[in-house]
Amino acid sequence: MRLDKFLVACGVGSRTEVKKILKAGQVSVNQVVEKSAKRHINEEQDEVAYQGQVLTYEKFVYYLLNKPKGVISATEDSKHRTVLDLLDETARQKEVFPVGRLDIDTHGLLLLTNNGALAHEMLSPKKHVEKLYQAEVAGIMTQEDVSCFAQGIELKDFTCQPADLDILATDEKEQTSRVQIRIAEGKFHQVKRMVAACGKQVTDLQRLSMGPLVLDTALALGAYRRLNARELELLAIFGVEL
Known part of the structure; x- marks a missing residue:
């Protein structure tokens, strides 16, 4: 690997900054100053x-982002x-x-990485x-809707796999609901379409988890951090090099 690429990968600076750092003699290879x-x-x-x-050197890196709308x-x-515009x-x-x-x-948990093999496994x-979402809904979700989710909701272009719908709260006066939905798929607008199939409308959608990763409530919207050691251990279930 070229030395400048290595230094950039280690977070020393951009390619332009790295060249200046090298010229200034601030880098050594095997304890010998290297400027090239x-x-x-x-x-x-x-x-x-x-x-x-x-x-x-880090071959792969992992960032947990609280994606904003x-x-x-x-x-x-x-x-x-x-989402890359949110990163330094x-x-x-x-x-x-x-x-x-x-x-x-939609806001909430999003994993960013340069590990293509892991991404492939998580999206396969x-x-x-499984992905867990919390939704604010215009309309009152019912036990009938819970049963429909569990059976697998039929949409125009495909039938959803069975999913879990948990009704957290309802407001009869405002005619709204707060629910959590757990699915093992990721089709386009799937959660919103499933709720719409029950005659209601999602007004706010947040992803709380994806696989073993859980949204860090300490992360402000738009903020991100490296995965910690425990989270990396959890990703080992996918059987790829981390």
Whole structure:
């Protein structure tokens, strides 16, 4: 791997910043100052240090984001802000992407990583990875709706797999409901369409969990953090290199 790419991957700075750092003699390879960005290193064997601090190469990185409304789950878009626009430059240099998608007006948990194998496993229909949503609904959800979800709601283009609908609260005066919905699919607008099939309308939708990952309530909307050691352990169930 080129030394400049290694330094960027370690979060030292952007490519432009890294070149300046190298020219200033602030980087050493195997305890010898190295100023060439083109120098090739073995990222697993060579000792690379920045300002005397040895750097550790990370092949994969993982960020837990509390996605706000108005931002799309994509790496680039000509009209809207993307989830990558919420990250700092160090995180973007890792070339992460969102695992799956949340609609532009849906908020909540979103995993961003550069681990393609993990993303494939988490999104594979064969894996039946569960996702938990909380929804505010215009209309009163009923036990009949609970039964419909459990049986598998039939939409125009496909029949949903059985899903769990948990009615948390209803307001007869305002004619609203708060519910949690657990599904093992991820079709386009699926939760909203399932509720609509019951004659009600989702007015707010938040994703609380995806697989073993749970939304961190300490994260403000638009904020993100690295996955902690426990969360990485939980992802080991997918059987890929982390």
